Amino acid sequence: MPKANDANNNDANNQEEALWYVVHTYSGYENKVKTTLDQVIENRGIQDYIQEVLVPTEEVVEIKDGKRRTVQRKLYPGYVLVKMILSDELWFIVRNTRGVIGFVGPSSTNPVPLTDEELMLMGLESNWEPIIDYDVGDSVKVINGPLESFIGTVQEINLEKKKVTVLVSMFGRETPVELEWTQILRI
DSSP states (O other), X not given: OOOOOOTTOOHHHHSSOOEEEEEEEOTTOHHHHHHHHHHHXXXXXXXXXXXXXXXXXXXXXXXXXXXXXXEEEEXXXXXXXXXXXXXXXXXXXXXXXXXXXXESSSBTTBOOOOOHHHHHHHTOOOXXXXXXXXXXXXXXXXXXXXXXXXXXXXXXXETTTTEEEEEEEETTEEEEEEEEGGGEEEO
């Protein structure tokens, strides 16, 4: 399908591996851009070239008028992540989607894919696997996040989700907390 034949494209863009790119959108247009791109991908049959469009969100508990409710909050407002095999044609399709400002990169015509480290920090796929030097039952220290400097015991390691459940002493009792692999160190 799409071939990169532009002089600006290097061999990395000609490879057949899809990479993650960041697309800058107008504020509040993230979901509209995702929906539009999903429809274009479906209509043109280019699922092999644009493999995933993602608006990263997290669940947060909000208290409004004395009532608790769980809502989805965008992690990166104004940005959409696209996993694609970059080519001139696909760049044009994404770039000219309503609500898109452009790709993130040094110039509007030369987008830069996310690095493995950036993918790991964002919780997306990565070829890089952290070295886990702790096991269930080990004592660990939380090194970042809201529970920084808390000490706890590893209760469960979930390899698929890349999460660790740690029992932390809070308010006088053991509380299970789910953390990222990178948030704790063995002591």
